[in-house]
Amino acid sequence: xxxxxxxxxxxxxxxxxxxxxxxxxxxxxxxxxxxxxxxxxxxxxxxxxxxxxxxxxxxxxxxxxxxxxxxxxxxxxxxxxxxxxxxxxxxxxxxxxxxxxxxxxxxxxxxxxxxxxxxxxxxxxxxxxxxxxxxxxxxxxxxxxxxxxxxxxxxxxxxxxxxxxxxxxxxxxxxxxxxxxxxxxxxxxxxxxxxxxxxxxxxxxxxxxxxxxxxxxxxxxxxxxxxxxxxxxxxxxxxxxxxxxxxxxxxxxxxxxxxxxxxxxxxxxxxxxxxxxxxxxxxxxxxxxxxxxxxxxxxxxxxxxxxxxxxxxxxxxxxxxxxxxxxxxxxxxxxxxxxxxxxxxxxxxxxxxxxxxxxxxxxxxxxxxxxxxxxxxxxxxxxxxxxxxxxxxxxxxxxxxxxxxxxxxxxxxxxxxxxxxxxxxxxxxxxxxxxxxxxxxxxxxxxxxxxx
Amino acid sequence: xxxxxxxxxxxxxxxxxxxxxxxxxxxxxxxxxxxxxxxxxxxxxxxxxxxxxxxxxxxxxxxxxxxxxxxxxxxxxxxxxxxxxxxxxxxxxxxxxxxxxxxxxxxxxxxxxxxxxxxxxxxxxxxxxxxxxxxxxxxxxxxxxxxxxxxxxxxxxxxxxxxxxxxxxxxxxxxxxxxxxxxxxxxxxxxxxxxxxxxxxxxxxxxxxxxxxxxxxxxxxxxxxxxxxxxxxxxxxxxxxxxxxxxxxxxxxxxxxxxxxxxxxxxxxxxxxxxxxxxxxxxxxxxxxxxxxxxxxxxxxxxxxxxxxxxxxxxxxxxxxxxxxxxxxxxxxxxxxxxxxxxxxxxxxxxxxxxxxxxxxxxxxxxxxxxxxxxxxxxxxxxxxxxxxxxxxxxxxxxxxxxxxxxxxxxxxxxxxxxxxxxxxxxxxxxxxxxxxxxxxxxxxxxxxxxx
Ligand SMILES: [Zn+2]
Ligand SMILES: [Zn+2]
Numbered sequence: 001x002x003x004x005x006x007x008x009x010x011x012x013x014x015x016x017x018x019x020x021x022x023x024x025x026x027x028x029x030x031x032x033x034x035x036x037x038x039x040x041x042x043x044x045x046x047x048x049x050x051x052x053x054x055x056x057x058x059x060x061x062x063x064x065x066x067x068x069x070x071x072x073x074x075x076x077x078x079x080x081x082x083x084x085x086x087x088x089x090x091x092x093x094x095x096x097x098x099x100x101x102x103x104x105x106x107x108x109x110x111x112x113x114x115x116x117x118x119x120x121x122x123x124x125x126x127x128x129x130x131x132x133x134x135x136x137x138x139x140x141x142x143x144x145x146x147x148x149x150x151x152x153x154x155x156x157x158x159x160x161x162x163x164x165x166x167x168x169x170x171x172x173x174x175x176x177x178x179x180x181x182x183x184x185x186x187x188x189x190x191x192x193x194x195x196x197x198x199x200x201x202x203x204x205x206x207x208x209x210x211x212x213x214x215x216x217x218x219x220x221x222x223x224x225x226x227x228x229x230x231x232x233x234x235x236x237x238x239x240x241x242x243x244x245x246x247x248x249x250x251x252x253x254x255x256x257x258x259x260x261x262x263x264x265x266x267x268x269x270x271x272x273x274x275x276x277x278x279x280x281x282x283x284x285x286x287x288x289x290x291x292x293x294x295x296x297x298x299x300x301x302x303x304x305x306x307x308x309x310x311x312x313x314x315x316x317x318x319x320x321x322x323x324x325x326x327x328x329x330x331x332x333x334x335x336x337x338x339x340x341x342x343x344x345x346x347x348x349x350x351x352x353x354x355x356x357x358x359x360x361x362x363x364x365x366x367x368x369x370x371x372x373x374x375x376x377x378x379x380x381x382x383x384x385x386x387x388x389x390x391x392x393x394x395x396x397x398x399x400x401x402x403x404x405x406x407x408x409x410x411x412x413x414x415x416x417x418x419x420x421x422x423x424x425x426x427x428x429x430x431x432x433x434x435x436x437x438x439x440x441x442x443x444x445x446x447x448x449x450x451x452x
Numbered sequence: 453x454x455x456x457x458x459x460x461x462x463x464x465x466x467x468x469x470x471x472x473x474x475x476x477x478x479x480x481x482x483x484x485x486x487x488x489x490x491x492x493x494x495x496x497x498x499x500x501x502x503x504x505x506x507x508x509x510x511x512x513x514x515x516x517x518x519x520x521x522x523x524x525x526x527x528x529x530x531x532x533x534x535x536x537x538x539x540x541x542x543x544x545x546x547x548x549x550x551x552x553x554x555x556x557x558x559x560x561x562x563x564x565x566x567x568x569x570x571x572x573x574x575x576x577x578x579x580x581x582x583x584x585x586x587x588x589x590x591x592x593x594x595x596x597x598x599x600x601x602x603x604x605x606x607x608x609x610x611x612x613x614x615x616x617x618x619x620x621x622x623x624x625x626x627x628x629x630x631x632x633x634x635x636x637x638x639x640x641x642x643x644x645x646x647x648x649x650x651x652x653x654x655x656x657x658x659x660x661x662x663x664x665x666x667x668x669x670x671x672x673x674x675x676x677x678x679x680x681x682x683x684x685x686x687x688x689x690x691x692x693x694x695x696x697x698x699x700x701x702x703x704x705x706x707x708x709x710x711x712x713x714x715x716x717x718x719x720x721x722x723x724x725x726x727x728x729x730x731x732x733x734x735x736x737x738x739x740x741x742x743x744x745x746x747x748x749x750x751x752x753x754x755x756x757x758x759x760x761x762x763x764x765x766x767x768x769x770x771x772x773x774x775x776x777x778x779x780x781x782x783x784x785x786x787x788x789x790x791x792x793x794x795x796x797x798x799x800x801x802x803x804x805x806x807x808x809x810x811x812x813x814x815x816x817x818x819x820x821x822x823x824x825x826x827x828x829x830x831x832x833x834x835x836x837x838x839x840x841x842x843x844x845x846x847x848x849x850x851x852x853x854x855x856x857x858x859x860x861x862x863x864x865x866x867x868x869x870x871x872x873x874x875x876x877x878x879x880x881x882x883x884x885x886x887x888x889x890x891x892x893x894x895x896x897x898x899x900x901x902x903x904x
Binding site: 022102213214215216217220232234236244245246247248249250252253255258260261263264265267268271274275280282283284285288290291293294295296297303305306309344385387388389410411412413414415 | 670684698705726735737744745757840841
């Protein structure tokens with residue numbers, strides 16, 4: 001393997017990485033799909049007992065490496081290994097230990113365990129970094145239990161008041177029938193820290209996140225590493241159509257106000273509009289009332305998830321959908337339906353920091369230099385835009401941030417069979433190590449640290 | 453009013469009809485929508501306590517007119533007023549007292565109360581009919597509580613074994629958490645009769661059903677009476693589409709197997725196909741899994757209700773839908789989805805008996821002769837095909853059958869505001885009387901009765 005001239009040739013231990021990853025997945029494992037003990041998915045919902053247990057296990061591992069632990073008022077866990085200058089803010093490797101109810105063993109978990117492996121590698125070689133380097137576990141990234149995604153990095157970055165996060169209630173009632181708030185559950189599992197959850201109280205020098213791609217691109221193109229340059233803009237809407245419920249057998253087609261038919265037309269059109277702009281559009285939920293085989297629904301609601309790397313094109317897609325939907329509502333089935341758009345969430349496009357992108361590029365180039373050239377153009381890494389939301393989107397508002405993607409089998413994520421090969425996990429962790437060490441050197445060179 | 457030469461000029465009492473109709477609606481009234489006491493809908497689900505109460509009330513009314521009551525093993529109630537020949541099967545006026553959970557005051561109820569009003573009119577004038585004349589309340593016509601529509605006339609006609617009907621469970625659990633069978637509920641409310649539910653044990657000479665149109669045609673054309681010549685063929689399907697669940701932000705459009713999108717395309721196409729054949733097609737239910745804003749659904753199920761007066765055209769519509777859906781499944785989103793059709797129910801077209809149609813035509817012509825000519829062509833009745841299913845479809849397999857429609861405000865039915873004006877209810881009841889008396893005369897003339 002080629003080495004960069006300016007960072008030491010440290011290598012992560014890939015078997016230790018995978019052993020620890022699967023050990024951590026003993027907490028909250030669920031949904032077996034094969035005979036091997038690691039052939040299960042995960043159900044480690046934020047702040048449940050399994051999440052409490054894995055947090056305690058993780059802290060123990062980090063403490064054994066000499067890390068200092070800080071827990072903030074959102075339960076975010078910062079484990080920091082001191083550098084030569086231990087007063088400047090640390091460079092953090094962050095991701096999440098919580099999963100979807102039918103989640104897998106890699107989403108979030110890989111980033112957390114790769115971060116731990118990087119710290120272990122530094123510890124084993126007694127490497128003295130210029131500044132401090134650590135890992136952070138962001139609470140309830142998935143938004144699967146408490147329905148605000150990346151809620152705790154949002155609070156840290158100042159995008160969301162902590163009171164709004166604290167009072168967020170779990171989606172599904174607990175076994176005792178109650179629906180508890182994040183605050184109640186933080187207190188219950190003992191992870192309500194005293195430290196304010198804020199970029200000012202707990203500053204970060206730079207944030208690096210290793211994550212599975214959760215899409216098919218790297219696998220399809222037979223590449224190993226995605227160097228993420230930013231995140232797509234995305235907006236969620238609920239579109240509400242009101243027509244009239246009438247009998248399927250007695251209402252002539254021309255006399256109908258069929259809300260389901262209007263919704264179907266809109267979904268088909270929205271798909272064409274997104275494709276024409278190289279954007280993404282998805283309807284994941286359609287609900288109707290009354291919902292009977294032989295009765296037209298008077299009301300149909302459907303969700304729209306619209307995404308594009310450019311805020312401008314994103315706005316164009318939305319605008320065209322609004323115009324086209326209005327036209328469909330006006331003429332549908334000859335008697336028309338009413339139409340209402342409700343915006344559920346809006347996130348502008350994110351651009352990661354060029355310094356972070358550069359050190360990841362260098363580390364990716366280095367790490368993949370000696371591997372077989374499997375892709376068509378021979379390059380094993382590529383620039384990518386993150387389609388999914390991540391805690392790194394929030395950190396990027398407050399500190400230089402970068403992300404590294406690894407291939408994901410069949411592009412599948414949020415499902416028990418989610419998979420990233422051990423080889424690919426190791427490559428990702430190695431790139432993470434390389435990027436963090438380069439960034440550590442860089443900030444020393446830039447005079448951002450106090451010389452001792 | 454002109455009178456037919458061959459039937460007596462008996463007139464129903466329209467205020468008594470409406471008073472009794474609303475009195476019967478005290479049992480199970482629900483969903484008030486206005487300030488007047490009759491401005492409510494109904495929630496008289498089959499075999500619930502309100503249904504038990506209205507049955508007892510109805511039987512009392514019929515017995516006070518000298519009717520003989522027979523209850524069969526499906527809880528069908530036959531109330532028969534003896535004619536000169538009381539041994540031949542009776543001519544029956546049939547409909548249903550059960551309603552949808554958010555039903556109105558006319559669907560089924562009008563037919564039952566008009567039948568009672570006809571018997572009262574005969575009783576008041578001490579009219580001696582040639583053969584016996586009666587009313588029948590068919591149990592659970594709506595299929596709203598026990599999900600087989602017209603289940604008890606189906607058993608009577610031999611289309612459904614009684615065991616299949618008896619074991620049918622209620623859709624929604626009872627307040628105690630149990631889901632009871634029809635048999636259990638028949639026994640509980642005391643309407644499990646000893647008489648076999650069969651056209652052989654309880655033969656009917658002819659079946660006449662007065663019913664609201666449940667569609668907008670009579671109102672739109674400003675006519676008063678529909679002379680129903682038969683019923684549409686209809687089939688219900690569940691279409692199951694399987695694709696792949698993947699992330700809305702990370703899955704390129706070309707890499708998707710989006711089951712919702714495929715379903716939307718199929719629904720839009722099915723609508724075009726039905727219109728091209730002057731048929732009816734409706735999707736009333738769409739369900740998807742997992743049902744999340746930012747995840748494509750791996751599975752989408754939707755219902756198709758297809759109707760046409762001709763069995764042949766009906767088959768063409770189904771065939772074109774099958775071909776078109778297969779093409780959509782094969783090419784959708786470039787990676788395709790799988791497609792499965794499940795047939796839920798199939799009913800061939802029904803043709804009513806010419807003798808019944810003729811006596812209804814004569815009665816309609818008579819009853820409307822002196823009314824203002826509101827329609828474009830001056831005719832106040834028209835031949836119609838029933839779009840909805842009715843108990844008369846089953847009786848038509850075993851005895852001459854006919855139906856009479858009355859206008860329905862805005863074509864709305866199965867909703868609390870369902871409405872047929874008092875004037876139109878009375879016209880319908882008058883036509884029912886005229887048709888039944890003509891049929892009674894007819895069968896005597898045809899020598900079907902024993903002379904005394
Ligand atoms: Zn994640
Ligand atoms: Zn009915």
